[in-house]
Structures are given as structure tokens and as C-alpha cells.
Amino acid sequence: MFTIDKLSRTPIYEQLIAQFERCILSGDIGADGQLPSVRLLSQTLSINPNTLQRAYAEIERRGLCYTVPGNGRYIAKDAVEKLGAMANSRTEEFAALARELKERGIPKAKLSGVLDMVYDDEGKVITE
């Protein structure tokens, strides 16, 4: 369910956050919306509870989940919407990267092609 790269330069807790956000989007969390407990998941992933705790704290700070004291953590109902709003602001990142690649001589056609591939990806697989 999760893949953590302990050697990566991006901190583990950020990797965790990213993975959780993906899970929320894809609905890969149990139907009751409960997130795995700190103890359990930290064992499963063999990471330190503190690290996971930190990831959870940040996810909660973003309003994507909430804590029921003594009971567990649950995904917020409007989590998907919030993620959408956040993604919108990340478009600027996309623009910056495109600008840089353009500067380095990558033709627009190439990037357009990549975009096509990404967005038609699953479509092709199914319809073929």
C-alpha cells in the first residue's frame, strides 16, 4: 500500500504525506475512512512512530483528516475538494518547469506529446 524510500532526499514524512494524499484521492482508505494507527503503521513500514506522527500532524493541519481522541484518525469529508483546491495552486509549479524546459530548447511539440501520453494513458489501454 505504501512505498517509502529511506534513501531519497525528500524526507520520509513528506513522502508519507504525498502517499496519503494519493490514497485519499483514489479512495484507497477503508470505507469507514479511518487511517491506520500510528503504532500499527509505523511497525508495518518499519519507520519511527514519531516520523509518522509528524506526517499525520501535517495532514491534519491541512484539514484532510481529523482526530477522534482515544479512537483514531478519520479522513475529512471534504478532503478531496481541499486536495483539488491545493492542486490548482500547484499549476504554477507546472508553468515554471515548462518555462525552464523551453529555455533549454525543448520544443513545445515534445511537451505537448508528453501531455497527450499522460492524459490518454489509461484511455488507450482500455479501448485498444
Add this chain to the structure above:
Amino acid sequence: MFTIDKLSRTPIYEQLIAQFERCILSGDIGADGQLPSVRLLSQTLSINPNTLQRAYAEIERRGLCYTVPGNGRYIAKDAVEKLGAMANSRTEEFAALARELKERGIPKAKLSGVLDMVYDDEGKVITE
């Protein structure tokens, strides 16, 4: 000529590398192709000489420049081509970002629009 953001989370030496690469691409380095000395430039930018040294070392490692001992650093003649090759591999990065944004519900049209903006921005200047 250079703009360094000391507050940025991306290390200064990486910022330097990126800026040098841009200068190489745009030909903004003196006609003789000589890079400014560590001592001089570090003073100009008021950064630590070690930091600049590190950037130069990395640029050299990438084969974009070479050192003439006791004389200075000069841009390699095939530097532009090498940068082109490197940029190509960075397209994967672009794809990854596009994939993620797609996953989060950003429609293809939006990204295409961004692409158009980026590429038609200065394109006009050329076609005029």
C-alpha cells in the same frame, strides 16, 4: 547578471548551477568564454567562496566547463549540446508532474493552456 535568493530552500550552489546553465544557453558569458573567478564573484554576490567553488566543481563535473590551471575556467565548446541532452532527460520530471496533477483532477485543457502561454509568450517576439 545573477540573482541569488538566500532564503530559498533550494541550496545556493544549486541556484548558481542553474543560473550558469542559463547563461551558457543564452550566451551571456563573455565572448572568450571565461567564467568569473571564485574570489571575485563570491564577493560580488556576497556569498561564501566555498559555496561558489562547489557550484563550479559540479558544473565542471558535468563537462560544461574546464579549468586551465593558473589561468581560469572556460566554458566547454560542446556545453550547449550537453545541456540539450540533459534537458531531454528532464522531460521525465515534466511527465511526473503532469501525471500527478492529472491524478488530482486538473483537466488536460488547463495544462495545455499553461503550455500555450509559456511558449507563445516570447514566441511573438521572434515571429514579428
Add this chain to the structure above:
Amino acid sequence: MFTIDKLSRTPIYEQLIAQFERCILSGDIGADGQLPSVRLLSQTLSINPNTLQRAYAEIERRGLCYTVPGNGRYIAKDAVEKLGAMANSRTEEFAALARELKERGIPKAKLSGVLDMVYDDEGKVITE
């Protein structure tokens, strides 16, 4: 009669205590002064009996109620007076908060205004 916020950061047992004290002040407990049994009320509120037990223990410790073994819990006759005395000591808390807000630049007029609003709120109901 009771509203428990299970998501609140203030423990449930403290919420219970506060609500009981309010009920005692407003006289909203049955004329006989008997408090609901642990079993019944914990079911009604769908909270853990232990939690309710803890709240009752604390209320009893404060001398606001007493237990008749095998019979039930009853509100102490001097409960209201005791609550008054306790509230007096909480004025210090009020002073501390006011001091802090002053330190942060909130003008006295603003706090006075708040005070007016709070106290004149239901005051009207009485004078009518």
C-alpha cells in the same frame, strides 16, 4: 440536555463536568436533585461509562454532589454557593487573558465592548 463534542481537544470528562455545573446553576436537574445513573447517561450520550464515572468522581470531589450507596447521586445543597466561590477564583484567569490581549495591542475599548455585549445580551429579556 447535554452536548458533547467528541472531536474537541478538551477531554470529554471535562466537558461533562462543565455541563453538570451549568445544570446545577440553572437548576436544570430534577427537583429531587438526583443525577442520572452512570449506566443510563453513558448510553444516552453514547460515551464510555468510565469517562462519565470520572466526571462524577471529580464533581463529587468538588463537593457538588454526594453518593448514597445503592441509591444514587444527589446534588449537594450548598452546590450553588460552592460554584460561586469557584467562579470567583477563576477571575484570575480572566485577568490573565485580558493582560495578554492588552500586551498584543487590543485596546481596552474593544474588550469593554465585548463585555457589554455579553452582559446586556439576555439582560434585555429580564428588564422587559
Add this chain to the structure above:
Amino acid sequence: MFTIDKLSRTPIYEQLIAQFERCILSGDIGADGQLPSVRLLSQTLSINPNTLQRAYAEIERRGLCYTVPGNGRYIAKDAVEKLGAMANSRTEEFAALARELKERGIPKAKLSGVLDMVYDDEGKVITE
């Protein structure tokens, strides 16, 4: 300069945050606006560096200070304004407390008196 109560129920890192905010308001940070380093201050207060780090991270998240990589942390120029804005929203807290005390029979006159004392505090001492 700082007083930490390790036995308090409010976490150390929150105590730290509160104290820093007060220092910022009163201008008790060195003229250059640099905050003490994690290592140094954690030794001085004999607390764990991690705890202090956490406090600093939160302060930074609130936009009250910023980090110069490899150099240190500095107070943001608009820190005082931000603190003012935050305080404004805390007025609600004040109202809630006043409401509760009113409910418990504290007369308005008493709270008004407290308010007078708090705000005229230093004035009296001087003019008397």
C-alpha cells in the same frame, strides 16, 4: 529571559511559542532580530533540541520568522502586525470566558473592575 515550566500541562513547545511571541512584541530580541540557535538555546533552557525545533517550526509557519539556511533564524519584519491580527481573532476566546463567568454569577462590575486594573496597571504605578 525565558521561563519554562516542565510540569505544566501545556506542552513545552507551546510555552516556548507564547514566550517568543511576547519577546517579539516587546522587542526583547537582539537588535539584529536573530533568534538564538537551536543548539544554544536548548542547552541554556536544558530542553531537548527537538522540542525547541518544533517551537521554531511553528513560529516560522505562522510567518513570524524566517530561516537563512546555514546562518540562522530572523524575526520577520511584519511579525508584530501579524501578531496583532492573530490577537484580534482571540477576542472570541475572551468573550467565551466572559460569558461563562456571567453564567456563574460573576457580576459585570467585577469584570469591568478587573479590566480597569489590567489596563491602568502601569499607569497608576507611575502617576501615584
Add this chain to the structure above:
DNA sequence: GTGGTCTAGACCACC
């Protein structure tokens, strides 16, 4: 059982 906090000590990257 749950989450929250803290300590001790280590390692890394950057300047």
C-alpha cells in the same frame, strides 16, 4: 487501545 509529548543522541546538508 488511541494520539501527544518529550528526551537522548545521531546523522546529514549547507554555509
Add this chain to the structure above:
DNA sequence: GTGGTCTAGACCACG
């Protein structure tokens, strides 16, 4: 020197 991250292991409050 600076901040940032992580681990290991402990303790506490709450339900």
C-alpha cells in the same frame, strides 16, 4: 557554525 531529519524508547492523558 547553522537548521533539518530520523531513530529509539519512554511517559502521559484519554476512552
